[in-house]
Amino acid sequence: MLTNALIFLLLILNPSAAFFVYPQNAEEPQTSSNQRIIADISDLKLPLSENLFVSAQILLPDGPIRNWEIADPKISAKSVLIFDEKNHSALFEYNGIRESRPIASLTKLMTALVVIENAKTEDIFSVSQEAVNTEGMMGGFLAGESLTVKNLLSAMLIESSNDAAAALAENIEKKSGRNFIDLMNKKAANMGLKDTSFADSSGLNPSNFSSAWELVKIMAEVLKQPILVEIMQTKQTSITSQEGDKHILNNTNKLLGKIPQIIAAKTGYTEEAGNCMATAFAAPDGKSTVIVVVMDTPDRMAETSNLIKWTNKAYSW
Secondary structure: OOOHHHHHHHHHOHHHHHHHHOOOOOOOOOEEEEHHHOHHHHHHHOHHHHHHHHHHHHOOOOEEEOOOOOOOOOOOOEEEEEOOOOOOEEEEOOOOOOOOOHHHHHHHHHHHHHHHOOOOOEEEEEOOOHHHHOOOOOOOOOOOOOOHHHHHHHHHOOOOOHHHHHHHHHHHHHHHHHOOHHHHHHHHOOOOOOOOOOOOOOOOOOOOOOOOOHHHHHHHHOOOOOOHHHHHOOOOOOOOOOOOOEEEEOOOOOOOOOOOOOOEEEEEOOOOEEEOOOEEOOOOOOOOOOEEEEEOOHHHHHHHHHHHHHHHHHEEE
């Protein structure tokens, strides 16, 4: 068996060898290269090219390094994925990350993306009686109120208002002449999402499905929109309709202010989906963004908090 030093020397002489054994731009989530590191390279029974690659990762890591003295986290959720966006690698995954499950109000992440593509934040949208009649009391809107798109997005993403989601969808339909759910599913298709489908804009319908892996993709797309990130970073605010009615909004993400690393998050709950949450947070190096998705968990806040803390301990950047 070759020694580490000799393997590394061979890699320097022929660095292209590593690229034959590792998909640098894989579509599927890849286990972090550093998760493949073991204590003694001599224990590997791999082809020479594999030994070359793993040895290179030990000596020249290109992503977060796993501390194997830290045990895997204890999981209560039905499915979990922790994903490093910069290095395009799964730091931790649990139980069917490609399995479609009901996603409740995580649906609103896609609703927000479709709204941003089809309206300006300063546009004025009216709230119909039908929107007000949508199940759920968050937002507290009155039929006939008019609000900016930004204010409706704020109510939808901060307080998870179903009224706001319905009002946004109705107005986009009037503005574009197209069915809003069709726009959501077309957006999903354009993003290459195969595990995801939508039946309404709020997430109340149990036929809103996605997987942990594709929710990571959706959250990554949301993070490209500064206005949506700004909204989701807001712990509490008030919005005022054109008629002068004031609405106080309190974020459903109770980790805001408790975990400074958090960039954005969206919560969801229905009986079918259970408690779920998608959260983006800054890695300790300040250069990477990590996305945590928990699906169907008894306590979404505790589970997400534990997973963020675990990631900070189990990896170094």
